[in-house]
Amino acid sequence: xxxxxxxxxxxxxxxxxxxxxxxxxxxxxxxxxxxxxxxxxxxxxxxxxxxxxxxxxxxxxxxxxxxxxxxxxxxxxxxxxxxxxxxxxxxxxxxxxxxxxxxxxxx
Numbered sequence: 001x002x003x004x005x006x007x008x009x010x011x012x013x014x015x016x017x018x019x020x021x022x023x024x025x026x027x028x029x030x031x032x033x034x035x036x037x038x039x040x041x042x043x044x045x046x047x048x049x050x051x052x053x054x055x056x057x058x059x060x061x062x063x064x065x066x067x068x069x070x071x072x073x074x075x076x077x078x079x080x081x082x083x084x085x086x087x088x089x090x091x092x093x094x095x096x097x098x099x100x101x102x103x104x105x106x107x
Contacts, residue, residue, distance in 0.1 A: 014093050031056050031064025032073075033098075036087070039074065040095035044086035046079065 034054045039045065042053070051061055065085065068074040073091035077084045087095060 014090060029067075031060040032068050035061070035064050035068060035085075036073065036091065036095050036098065039085065039087045039091070040099065044084050046081050047076070047083040047085055048081060050085050 031054070034056060035050065038050060038053050045053075051058070054061065056064070065074065065076070068091070069076065071090075072088055073094055075086055075088050077086075
């Protein structure tokens with residue numbers, strides 16, 4: 001008898017995306033965290049607006065976005081203004097997990 005939960009594959013995929021997102025260099029990690037935090041609050045946003053809100057140097061911002069894209073946590077859709085950035089389903093789960101963890105630390 002197999003006692004593994006049916007959704008273990010979903011969790012495995014989620015865990016892999018978190019591990020991929022954790023591997024980038026320190027600067028992109030910090031940038032990625034700021035980007036993820038902002039996107040979890042505002043949802044889909046124009047790239048230019050996101051840059052202004054997260055207040056990061058352009059190089060850190062682009063490294064963070066690329067890192068999050070390669071981890072499957074954000075999606076970028078082309079638009080006349082340069083692109084809209086949003087969290088993927090994995091990104092939303094990851095942001096929720098981060099939010100829960102920080103709430104646990106505070107309480």
